[in-house]
Amino acid sequence: MPEAPFGVLALYPTAQALLDAIPGIKARGFSSLEAYTPFPVHGMEAALGLKKSRLGTLVFIMAVLGAVSGFLFEWWTSAVDYPLVIGGKPFNSWQAFVPVMFEVTVLFATFTAGLAMLFLFNKLPFFGSPILGSKAIRGTTKDRFGLLIMPEAGVLDVEAASAALLETGGSEVEVLAAPDSTPPGLGWWLKTLSGITAACVVTGFGTAWAIKIYPTLPPMVHMEVQPRLDAQKADSFFADGHGMQLPPVGTVARGYMPLLAKSPEEAGKELINPLPVTPAVLQAGRDLFNNHCAVCHDRLGTGKPWLTSAYTAKPADLQASTYREAPDGYIYYVIAAGKGAMPSYAADLSANDRWAIVDYVRALQRSQHAEPEDVQ
Amino acid sequence: MSSGSGTMVRNLLLLSAVGLSGAAATYFVEGPARFWANWLVWMVFGIAVGLGCLFIVALEHQVQSVWSVPLRRVPERLSSLALWVTPLVVAALLCLPVLYPWARPEGASVPAVVLKSAWLNTPFFIIRTLACVALWFLAYRLVVKRSFEQDRSRDPMITVRLRRYAPLVLAIFALTLTTVAFDWISSLEPVWYSDIFGVYLFAGTFLSGLAATTLGTLYLYNRGRLPGITKDHLYNLGGFLFAFTVFWGYIAFAQYMLMWYGDMPEEVFWFKQRTTGGWLALSLILGIGHFFVPFLALVSRKAKTNPKRLRWVSLWVLAFMLIDLYWLIFPAVGAKVRLGWPELSFALLFLPLGLLAARAAMAKGEDTPVGDPFLQEGLEFRL
Numbered sequence: 001m002p003e004a005p006f007g008v009l010a011l012y013p014t015a016q017a018l019l020d021a022i023p024g025i026k027a028r029g030f031s032s033l034e035a036y037t038p039f040p041v042h043g044m045e046a047a048l049g050l051k052k053s054r055l056g057t058l059v060f061i062m063a064v065l066g067a068v069s070g071f072l073f074e075w076w077t078s079a080v081d082y083p084l085v086i087g088g089k090p091f092n093s094w095q096a097f098v099p100v101m102f103e104v105t106v107l108f109a110t111f112t113a114g115l116a117m118l119f120l121f122n123k124l125p126f127f128g129s130p131i132l133g134s135k136a137i138r139g140t141t142k143d144r145f146g147l148l149i150m151p152e153a154g155v156l157d158v159e160a161a162s163a164a165l166l167e168t169g170g171s172e173v174e175v176l177a178a179p180d181s182t183p184p185g186l187g188w189w190l191k192t193l194s195g196i197t198a199a200c201v202v203t204g205f206g207t208a209w210a211i212k213i214y215p216t217l218p219p220m221v222h223m224e225v226q227p228r229l230d231a232q233k234a235d236s237f238f239a240d241g242h243g244m245q246l247p248p249v250g251t252v253a254r255g256y257m258p259l260l261a262k263s264p265e266e267a268g269k270e271l272i273n274p275l276p277v278t279p280a281v282l283q284a285g286r287d288l289f290n291n292h293c294a295v296c297h298d299r300l301g302t303g304k305p306w307l308t309s310a311y312t313a314k315p316a317d318l319q320a321s322t323y324r325e326a327p328d329g330y331i332y333y334v335i336a337a338g339k340g341a342m343p344s345y346a347a348d349l350s351a352n353d354r355w356a357i358v359d360y361v362r363a364l365q366r367s368q369h370a371e372p373e374d375v376q
Numbered sequence: 377m378s379s380g381s382g383t384m385v386r387n388l389l390l391l392s393a394v395g396l397s398g399a400a401a402t403y404f405v406e407g408p409a410r411f412w413a414n415w416l417v418w419m420v421f422g423i424a425v426g427l428g429c430l431f432i433v434a435l436e437h438q439v440q441s442v443w444s445v446p447l448r449r450v451p452e453r454l455s456s457l458a459l460w461v462t463p464l465v466v467a468a469l470l471c472l473p474v475l476y477p478w479a480r481p482e483g484a485s486v487p488a489v490v491l492k493s494a495w496l497n498t499p500f501f502i503i504r505t506l507a508c509v510a511l512w513f514l515a516y517r518l519v520v521k522r523s524f525e526q527d528r529s530r531d532p533m534i535t536v537r538l539r540r541y542a543p544l545v546l547a548i549f550a551l552t553l554t555t556v557a558f559d560w561i562s563s564l565e566p567v568w569y570s571d572i573f574g575v576y577l578f579a580g581t582f583l584s585g586l587a588a589t590t591l592g593t594l595y596l597y598n599r600g601r602l603p604g605i606t607k608d609h610l611y612n613l614g615g616f617l618f619a620f621t622v623f624w625g626y627i628a629f630a631q632y633m634l635m636w637y638g639d640m641p642e643e644v645f646w647f648k649q650r651t652t653g654g655w656l657a658l659s660l661i662l663g664i665g666h667f668f669v670p671f672l673a674l675v676s677r678k679a680k681t682n683p684k685r686l687r688w689v690s691l692w693v694l695a696f697m698l699i700d701l702y703w704l705i706f707p708a709v710g711a712k713v714r715l716g717w718p719e720l721s722f723a724l725l726f727l728p729l730g731l732l733a734a735r736a737a738m739a740k741g742e743d744t745p746v747g748d749p750f751l752q753e754g755l756e757f758r759l
Contacts, residue, residue: 042608043758052677060675087637095636098629 004151006130006178007034008161010170011144015041018145021168022047025149028164036131036146055121059113066108070101130176139172148176257351264326264333271329275355277362285360288353292345301364313341324365331358388728395728398721406718412471413709414722416560417701419464421584422730423556424577424697426458427512428585431549434519437542443612445754446605446744450592451585452520453737459516460733462509468560469502475709478566488567488642496563504559508552519545524740526747535748553578561701564708568646572631579624584697586616587690592738594687601743604755607681611759614680617670617689625667650703654713662703666696 012018018035025033026049033048035041074097078084083091131137131148140146147170149161162173184192218224229235235243252258261267275281290299298304301318316323316339323331335354338344349357366374403411429451436444477483478496489496518541526534554574562573570576590613596602597610635643650659670689679685706714745751 045759056677087639089637095633098633 003178004154004156005158006176007148007150007156008158008165008173008175009036009131009134009136009146009148010162010165010173011136011139011146012170013144015145017169018147019043019047021147021165021170024168025147025164028160030149030152030161030164032150032152034148034150036136036140036148038141038143038145041145053121055113055116058116058120059109062112063105063109066105067101069108070104071097073104074100128179130179134174134176136172136174255350259333259336259346261329261333264330264337264339267333268327268330271332273328273332273355273358275352275359277359281356281359282363284353285356285358285363288349289357289360289364292348293357296342300368301361315342318361319365319368323361324369328355328358328362331361385732388732391724392726392728395721395724395726398717399725402718402721408471408474409709410714410718412468412475413705414719415464415468415471416475416705417698418722418726419461419468420556420560420577420701420705421698422457422461422464422726423553424581424584424701425588425694425730426455426461427549427553428581428583429588430455430458430512430515430520430545430585431582432585432589433523434515434542434545434549437519437539438546440539442750442754443609443757445748445750446602447589447593447609447613448523448745448748449741449743450596450738451589452523452745453740454585454588454592454734455516455520456737456740457588457730457733458512462512465505465509469505472498472501476563476566478563483566486567492566496566501559504555508555511548511552515545515548523745523748526745527742528747530747532747532749535750550578553581561704564705565646567642569643570631570635570646572627576624576627576631579620579627580697580700583617583620583624583693586613586620587693587697588734589613590617590686590690591694592734594683594690595738596743597683606758608757608759610683610686611677611681614674614686617686617693618674618680621667621670621674621693625663625671628663628666649707655703655707658699658703658713662696662699665692666700 012021015037018037019041022033031049035044035048037044071094075092078093078097079091085091086096089096131140131146136144136146147165149156149165158175162175165173229237229243231244233243234241237243238245259267261270289301293301296303296315297318298315303315303317303319332354334342335349335357336344336346345354399411399414402414432444432451433448433455435441436448472479476496477486478489478493479498479501483489484493484497494500519538522534522538525531554577557574557577561577562568562570593602593605593610593613597605632647635647638644649655670693673685673689673692674680702719748754
């Protein structure tokens with residue numbers, strides 16, 4: 001039995017002519033039809049009698065699945081596997097998950113729609129539809145309206161189909177041969193794979209060769225290239241060949257005074273507070289104290305902390321007589337070097353910051369232990 | 377008019393009279409705040425349905441859509457509800473000191489409200505309200521009235537003129553609806569900020585207009601008064617209802633999520649009120665009923681062409697617009713969810729009146745714009 005052709009195709013001059021022709025063709029017993037038009041034609045779907053596509057159901061199921069997996073993923077990452085406090089919100093905050101759920105839903109739905117359309121419903125891959133090789137293709141992409149009668153159960157009466165098309169106003173009837181459906185043989189695979197390999201080799205070596213001849217050209221050099229000594233780089237300018245030189249012995253960085261004292265007592269004897277007690281200094285001292293110290297020492301310096309219910313160390317009570325009578329240098333030293341469980345604040349507070357805090361601590365102490373003359 | 381419909385009109389008026397006495401009793405028994413809050417819900421609902429229909433008409437002219445020409449008479453007729461509701465709007469000006477804190481001396485002195493006092497003050501509020509009312513009459517005149525004249529004159533130039541005025545009407549719509557949203561609803565909480573609030577009310581308004589148009593179309597369609605209208609036309613109405621259900625959900629959630637995330641005290645208290653106690657239950661009902669139910673009911677293609685499905689979804693959408701307005705307005709004036717005889721009385725008062733107004737409107741002109749030159753092309757529309 002000879003193989004049935006792909007179909008019989010005819011062209012109609014207008015969309016309306018095509019729509020009007022379909023009932024006549026159906027009346028002649030052909031029901032497996034396909035239309036090729038340059039643009040979507042209203043009413044074509046109903047005229048061809050296309051069945052409802054199952055794609056929508058599939059997309060809906062996958063979209064629901066996407067929403068659920070989006071939620072589960074967010075919930076697992078944010079509430080189970082790696083809980084992080086973000087903006088004080090609960091770990092499991094559905095409100096914050098919704099945008100991601102929405103995106104995952106759209107992702108699942110569109111991928112399902114696109115891939116299912118191509119692979120499940122249109123049975124890709126195949127190498128070109130016979131319609132692409134037809135003479136009619138020029139017209140149906142521009143100003144003609146094609147109708148294709150396809151075989152039913154593998155059988156098509158080409159004569160009768162051509163007659164039906166001609167009688168309903170079609171012209172330029174052509175019979176399209178069935179596409180070659182034999183699976184590609186070993187030769188095809190060899191050709192394809194060696195072609196891909198050759199393309200990879202040519203582009204790879206070609207790129208390498210091009211870079212050799214035309215080395216990387218930075219588009220803008222501006223301040224990147226200039227005669228200077230870079231840190232950590234070799235340079236012939238100095239005798240030792242280093243671009244970076246050690247500072248002379250005894251150099252002190254600007255704005256940095258090393259702490260020479262070895263203990264708070266020694267510091268108390270040697271160091272003198274250079275800052276005058278002015279409202280500006282006290283204001284700065286208060287801000288720094290509240291930011292850095294108050295969390296353990298309390299805003300009044302009483303050592304009754306806010307955050308240390310689970311913290312076993314006892315912060316010093318700055319209102320105690322030991323500290324009221326200690327010299328300024330003592331407190332300065334403890335801020336810079338730490339004491340007991342208290343770490344060094346040298347990296348966070350400059351010398352002036354520390355002295356401002358000392359002045360503010362003095363003001364706090366005086367506020368809690370006022371002398372009679374203070375209130376007169 | 378047959379005696380049957382006469383009886384119906386009388387019964388509706390009777391119901392309305394019962395509602396009126398209940399509403400009056402509310403004022404004296406429950407206090408003016410509850411009276412005006414109910415009044416506001418129904419007033420904004422009327423504006424939403426009327427302006428929603430007016431928007432659909434203007435939109436059709438603006439985008440020169442052809443499929444909707446045979447259906448245009450329904451939104452044209454129902455857009456007159458926006459004019460019927462204007463007496464309620466003017467009367468509601470009496471409620472300013474009762475409901476609006478910025479209209480009272482002690483409320484106006486709150487610092488956040490002082491900042492807004494250039495906008496939120498009684499004289500300017502009255503000017504804006506009257507301007508909105510005047511603009512609605514103007515918009516109706518520009519984009520609806522001539523269409524009825526076209527039934528007789530069959531003058532195609534009228535279509536040209538309607539299309540020319542459509543952008544102006546759309547601008548009026550955007551301006552006045554945003555003003556309604558900010559003035560009548562948002563300013564119940566004068567401290568609160570939400571830039572998106574106008575869009576939120578627009579989503580509900582367009583949905584209400586679509587639902588009313590769908591109901592009106594089905595009313596005529598089921599009586600065979602829209603010959604030539606096919607399921608393809610209904611499909612587009614269903615598609616619009618579906619799309620703007622999603623739009624409402626998107627806007628409502630966007631507003632909620634940003635405020636929830638930002639947690640700014642001047643914004644988040646508004647949602648805090650609505651997510652505690654009984655209001656939390658109502659918020660959930662609103663989210664499910666205003667978004668999920670119509671979404672799932674209309675998601676399939678067949679559902680969008682099914683007249684029965686479209687009818688109940690439209691009624692459902694209108695009911696949820698009312699619940700939405702209740703949810704917007706009532707927490708601002710009372711602490712608890714209250715649904716008692718006063719709310720029932722107001723429903724009895726305004727629903728029959730609204731139905732009678734819609735009935736009177738639906739009798740105006742031909743059932744389709746017979747003079748529109750695009751009518752035939754619109755009837756031939758197929759998916």
